[in-house]
Amino acid sequence: MKDFLVFENLSKSYANIKAVKNISLSINKGEIFSLLGPSGCGKTTLLRLCAGFEIPDTGRIILNGTDITALPPEKRKVNTVFQSYALFPHMTIRDNIAFGPKIAGKSKKEIEHEVDEMLDLIQMHDEADRKPSQISGGQKQRVAIARALINKPQVLLLDEPLAALDLKLRQRMLIELDQIHDEVGITFVFVTHDQTEAMSLSDRIAVMDKGHIEQVGTPVEIYESPVSSFTAAFIGDTNFLDGQVTQTFDDNRAEINVPGIGTIICYNDRKLKEGDPVHVSIRPEKIHMSKTEPEENRKLNILSGTVENMVYTGTSTKYWVRSGEWLFTLQKLHMRYLLDETPAKWDDHVWISWHADDCYMLEKYREADEQLLTLPDIEEAVPGSASPSSNNKDISSKESAPAKEKR
Ligand code: ATP
Numbered sequence: 001m002k003d004f005l006v007f008e009n010l011s012k013s014y015a016n017i018k019a020v021k022n023i024s025l026s027i028n029k030g031e032i033f034s035l036l037g038p039s040g041c042g043k044t045t046l047l048r049l050c051a052g053f054e055i056p057d058t059g060r061i062i063l064n065g066t067d068i069t070a071l072p073p074e075k076r077k078v079n080t081v082f083q084s085y086a087l088f089p090h091m092t093i094r095d096n097i098a099f100g101p102k103i104a105g106k107s108k109k110e111i112e113h114e115v116d117e118m119l120d121l122i123q124m125h126d127e128a129d130r131k132p133s134q135i136s137g138g139q140k141q142r143v144a145i146a147r148a149l150i151n152k153p154q155v156l157l158l159d160e161p162l163a164a165l166d167l168k169l170r171q172r173m174l175i176e177l178d179q180i181h182d183e184v185g186i187t188f189v190f191v192t193h194d195q196t197e198a199m200s201l202s203d204r205i206a207v208m209d210k211g212h213i214e215q216v217g218t219p220v221e222i223y224e225s226p227v228s229s230f231t232a233a234f235i236g237d238t239n240f241l242d243g244q245v246t247q248t249f250d251d252n253r254a255e256i257n258v259p260g261i262g263t264i265i266c267y268n269d270r271k272l273k274e275g276d277p278v279h280v281s282i283r284p285e286k287i288h289m290s291k292t293e294p295e296e297n298r299k300l301n302i303l304s305g306t307v308e309n310m311v312y313t314g315t316s317t318k319y320w321v322r323s324g325e326w327l328f329t330l331q332k333l334h335m336r337y338l339l340d341e342t343p344a345k346w347d348d349h350v351w352i353s354w355h356a357d358d359c360y361m362l363e364k365y366r367e368a369d370e371q372l373l374t375l376p377d378i379e380e381a382v383p384g385s386a387s388p389s390s391n392n393k394d395i396s397s398k399e400s401a402p403a404k405e406k407r
Contacts, residue, residue: 027187158188
């Protein structure tokens with residue numbers, strides 16, 4: 001069902017900080033929807049508005065056709081799982097889970113039955129009589145989810161629920177969350193700043209920046225077709241080139257002049273015109289590197305360059321290749337059958353190439369919001385507010401200086 005949970009023109013300010021700016025969003029029934037963005041972009045505020053812990057300055061929240069904007073939290077069919085779990089330390093796991101139905105005045109028999117159902121769901125019957133201090137972080141998280149789900153909410157809000165767990169446990173919990181979601185089938189709204197979590201769990205993602213939504217889409221849409229430089233830079237790594245459209249063709253492609261490189265061919269689904277300034281985004285894994293020059297092809301961009309840096313990451317090696325004034329980041333998987341030749345080394349002369357349809361033209365990076373930037377805490381909190389380092393023509397947008405491999 002479409003339009004199950006709808007945010008209409010929601011805004012929320014704290015003193016002079018505009019945490020949420022006129023956000024409109026529609027979430028479908030039963031989907032896992034993630035709010036993803038850098039620290040301070042307003043995702044928790046949006047979640048708190050939905051839960052009823054905050055009242056919006058403007059706008060409405062509609063749940064299943066009912067306006068819930070003015071309802072207190074306990075009257076909304078919405079429950080929240082907090083990052084800190086917020087379990088009652090003096091109560092057993094069973095009593096923690098039973099808390100909601102007890103407050104609702106249900107009978108002892110009903111409560112026992114519902115708690116057993118929840119213990120089945122999270123597979124924690126054996127630990128039911130322990131206290132929270134006697135179970136692991138992942139188990140606490142499962143109890144927190146059970147304690148929320150026992151209230152039979154229409155929407156489960158999850159505020160960075162995996163942030164306190166180590167990497168392996170986070171990966172396991174992602175699978176468990178997905179399984180729990182499959183079993184209960186209700187709408188999950190998941191807040192995270194971790195793109196991997198959002199990409200692997202969500203049906204759709206809203207990428208947020210500075211209180212507004214940059215893009216809503218499936219993980220594939222967000223990664224493969226970012227609509228803005230911010231999204232391209234925030235989701236995964238990307239290379240940015242600055243240029244200007246010099247010619248457009250009928251087949252949705254355009255020629256771009258990039259100072260210091262010359263002309264490249266790029267996908268032009270936005271119908272940008274001759275003379276338009278553009279940012280071109282190319283993902284590192286879309287760039288091929290070889291020691292021999294690739295065969296000319298109208299749809300292939302081919303540049304020569306020098307390996308300036310490389311980092312072995314286990315599954316792949318990251319290379320930084322300088323071509324003219326530009327430094328490209330690219331990634332080569334360690335798959336023996338893909339290794340057409342000996343791997344490139346430091347200072348090697350190489351050819352890099354990518355297909356015209358693997359690069360996207362984006363509008364120039366949006367200027368930072370002045371009002372937000374007057375507040376020092378926000379400047380620190382919003383790494384996305386830094387423009388990609390296109391001025392010095394080092395185009396690896398999110399990379400700090402790569403660690404140097406020993407020559
Ligand atoms: P994080 O990932 O760090 O939790 P976030 O994207 O969830 O960040 P919010 O917590 O929604 O961001 O905060 C958005 C902005 O509003 C931030 O600048 C934050 O400092 C500010 N803010 C949030 N809550 C309050 C509050 N109660 N009083 C004042 N400012 C607040």
